[in-house]
Amino acid sequence: MSARRALWWVVATLVVVWAPAALACSVCFDANAERRAAFLGTTIFLTLTPLAFVFAVVWWLRRRARALDAIPPAE
Amino acid sequence: MTTISSPMMPTNVRAVPPAPPVRRQLVSSAMLGMLIFIAVELMFFSGLISAFTIVKSSAAPGAWPPPGQPRLPVELTAVNSLVLVASGALAWLAWRAFTRRASAPQAARSLLGAAALGAAFVVVQGVEWTRLVGEGLTMRASTYGSFFYMIVGAHALHALAAIAALLWCWRQASVGRLRAPQLGAVLTLWTFVVGLWPVLYVLVYL
Numbered sequence: 552m553s554a555r556r557a558l559w560w561v562v563a564t565l566v567v568v569w570a571p572a573a574l575a576c577s578v579c580f581d582a583n584a585e586r587r588a589a590f591l592g593t594t595i596f597l598t599l600t601p602l603a604f605v606f607a608v609v610w611w612l613r614r615r616a617r618a619l620d621a622i623p624p625a626e
Numbered sequence: 627m628t629t630i631s632s633p634m635m636p637t638n639v640r641a642v643p644p645a646p647p648v649r650r651q652l653v654s655s656a657m658l659g660m661l662i663f664i665a666v667e668l669m670f671f672s673g674l675i676s677a678f679t680i681v682k683s684s685a686a687p688g689a690w691p692p693p694g695q696p697r698l699p700v701e702l703t704a705v706n707s708l709v710l711v712a713s714g715a716l717a718w719l720a721w722r723a724f725t726r727r728a729s730a731p732q733a734a735r736s737l738l739g740a741a742a743l744g745a746a747f748v749v750v751q752g753v754e755w756t757r758l759v760g761e762g763l764t765m766r767a768s769t770y771g772s773f774f775y776m777i778v779g780a781h782a783l784h785a786l787a788a789i790a791a792l793l794w795c796w797r798q799a800s801v802g803r804l805r806a807p808q809l810g811a812v813l814t815l816w817t818f819v820v821g822l823w824p825v826l827y828v829l830v831y832l
Binding site: 586588590592593596608612615619 | 650652665679
């Protein structure tokens with residue numbers, strides 16, 4: 552293992568082990584476990600929805616591009 | 627024009643410039659615009675869904691829907707949802723008829739059927755809202771009412787706009803002026819409206 556890679560692993564381990572939970576939004580916390588789960592769930596939902604949309608569009612465009620490539624160009 | 631001379635070639639042969647690469651349109655302007663619009667609307671509804679989920683989870687156990695507020699028509703709306711899904715299926719039959727069989731009259735008939743079923747869905751929703759308002763579920767009555775009319779009302783507005791677009795496509799197909807990119811863009815909008823509804827139904831009604 553190179554020194555640079557070893558350093559990367561050490562830093563990554565320290566970050567994972569020592570980093571405390573950072574509550575980005577001061578109101579996104581509640582003593583109620585159900586509400587905390589709702590905060591977490593909606594955060595994941597709002598994060599993944601646009602990504603899923605972008606990936607779906609890219610996948611569809613790639614499929615279209617391949618289909619168009621399969622058609623020989625008109626003379 | 628460049629003249630090439632080499633020991634292997636006659637001196638008067640001229641180099642032919644390479645043909646420009648063939649550029650093909652990957653996606654029509656209508657479809658690109660519609661995809662951008664749907665991306666915006668998707669995030670709009672995602673925001674509403676998230677806000678509703680958090681407010682619903684904040685309610686005390688057994689306090690959602692709030693006591694004293696009328697209950698939503700779960701069974702009738704389930705049947706109405708099937709009407710909307712049937713409308714979506716008819717719209718895709720129109721697409722198949724138009725693109726695979728090149729049958730504009732058949733596509734026009736399917737589009738009219740899709741628009742009629744979509745309109746029936748909105749009308750039934752409207753009748754139910756009238757009843758709910760009469761029973762005291764208004765925008766200002768509670769958070770429950772606010773979210774209900776906001777989420778379902780926003781969906782109904784989208785449905786109305788998409789039905790108008792379906793009717794426009796039907797008119798264009800009837801006079802033989804409909805083009806595939808236009809129909810594709812409108813069907814994408816209608817598929818979004820139809821596909822979103824079951825999510826909203828489960829979230830708001832159940």
